[in-house]
Amino acid sequence: MNNRRRLVGTVVSNKMQKTAVVEVERVFRHPLYHKVVRTAKTFKVHDEFGVSPGDRVRIVESKPISRSKYWVIEEVLRVEERSEEDTVEELGV
8 A cells, every 4th residue: 555645535526527526524623622523625536437426435645637636536435326316307307
């Protein structure tokens, strides 16, 4: 295994060509107030798998692919279940 950072997140958007937007949520305890804080950050990632919104993926750091894209989808961990109604809405029928 190499030293590149790996994060697990959820796909938010896939409307670009070979690019997906993945949201990574981080949960930590505030150092002074000891309240549980949830923060989320989005990353533009290179997508060779053709993921859809809602899928859970592992992303890995890579060399810069474009101005804002320096992460690559390494593995699809869970595919979001889709009903027939969702596919009809995507087609615009």
